[in-house]
Amino acid sequence: MHQFEEELTCFICYSLFEDPRVLPCSHTFCRSCLEGVIQLSSNFSIWRPLRVPLKCPNCRSVVEIPASGTEVLPINFALKAIIEKYRLEDRADDVATCSEHYRQPLNVYCLLDKKLVCGHCLTIGKHNGHPIDDLHSAYLKEKESSGKILEQLTDKHWSNVCLLIEKLKEQKSQCESVVQDDKKVVVQYFKKLSETLEHKKQVLLAALDEINRQILEEYEPHIEKLKKIREEQLELMSLNTSIQKEESPLVFLEKVDNVHQRIKALKEKELPDVKAVEIYPRIGHLLKDVWSKTEIGQINKIPTPKIKLIPKRKLHSKSSEKERGKSKELLQAASSVALTLIFIVIAVIAMLSFHKPILLAAVESVPNYISDFLLLVYQDFCTCWQSTVDAVCHQFHVLAELLGGIVPF
Template structure:
């Protein structure tokens, strides 16, 4: 607190003097404070005298105030000048009230345990609260600092620490579980990725192998036809040049040679080649088998052996898609009822038709292996729907029997 502040403070409002007025007893108070004291005294008087008696709040002596009121009391100009000079100085080290301009916080409110100014006690929200001076409040709180320490070290804080440790332990356990799950997830998807990559490479290898076989099948035939085409173009060019020959003898000899070469070229037999197709198709396999397989069962799917098979001829007038009739037939007939009949048909063919059966046995390994492979894959992926599996077997068996009879 500034060393002049106590002398500049009104003993009624405990604030810096505002418009200081001097009583006849030489004590100084704020004009507004004296008006409040007189008003309080008049509340108990039933008549208004010519001169107002006032008991000095400091010395308790009774002084007479003229009827004109506090305005007739002299102003303490010396004190007012000191206050104005004091307020003009930089008093940054003195805490002031935020609600009352430039009023120092020099009183301690015991109820709210807060520093307040004199205006807060007289006209502010702390009016009527028990108070104490700043130094006394400081000494009392200093003596009671041990109680504060006791409040900060009682059992409540031990419970807080225990709860904090439990929460940290639970948090650590949850984080550990998450880390374990991350490892398991990484291992699972790595294994799944390895399986898929292995299957992918196997399918690519199968496609590369069949591509090599296609090259072996088609390249010699195409090269032979290309040679015939080159010879044709050569004869056409030779004929054009011969037409320009003016010598009859030379012209006739060359034309005769061209005729002989054309005849020989046309008598060359064209390559005997039957159209083939790729079976099974990887796209159909991925759509019909892989897409319907559970992720955990993908590693059990066998990689098919892709073959080049004779291309099936489809009548153009039917307007049906390939495989339409077997599918419709399968939908019309219950596969569970037809399966015993199919077994009987196969046994009959092999028992009573020796020529056919011998031919079938020669062609059987490829088609039977395809049939068994498709059946196995169908069982692995469609166990939930037996009818779909049997339909698939029925179509494969009908195709097998059709090829066998065609031999």
């Protein structure tokens, strides 16, 4: 009857009718709702008539209510009966019903499946033929057996569960402790590594600062000396310009002679011999060739390079036959050394690639101090190899210049 609930609702309070009364216009309202409307209308009148006019809230027509009030209005008994039946059915809906059989109450207990069923389940359903019991008897029996349920929940099995929980908590705590210890190790390791890297950085920067100081010592005196010569030159130019304005022959000749003497002395001053220099080794090459190929744990053992200023190699356009002969000999020697080293490296790599297990076993058997020594040797080899490559490139430049001077292109 839920689809008729709107027809059973009062138009004023929007609830189910309570003591429904019918107005002369045939519309029905709750008695209490009508009294509220009449009371509201009476507040605007200074006297109470024998019949109270009332506008119907539904059809808006004016009807007269006796002075005795809504008690004399007829009761809508049919509507009242329908509402009572509706409320009874609504309360019946609160009773548990079978999910398989519509609106059938669950009032029987199946002893086999240990669940509540309806009458249809026992007669035509899947519980047909199962032993049953009524709800009250099943309730009493299960209540008596509740002590056994408690025993099942406190036996040895549950004791083992509690012990297992404690054991797992202990193992969890141990694992968490290990993780915390490893975190401390990681923090300490990278702190030490960062300190080592910072120290190496400061050492390299200090070496670069030192070479920068040497550059200043090399160039600054010459620059200052040439600046003074340039300043004296500008001074003489200015002096000469002012002398040209002198009108006295005697004064002019004296000043001109002084200018000539100063110019002669200035031109006789020896200019500094500027020799181009270059920085060796380059830190960029060191970081690329040595640092990037070194294990992290061996970084602190990398020696600090000695950075120096060396004469820059020059390519002369014209050379004597003797110099050309020496250059050819040096080029041949450097080429022979380079080819020999390249052949040795290729041979070693090929041998190690075919005997990788032997290589691994040999590396594992080498003591730490020998591995450290080999690391230093490797670093020196890289430095020497870079020097050799630079020398070979230089000789190729010399050879190209010599060929350019002999054979015109």
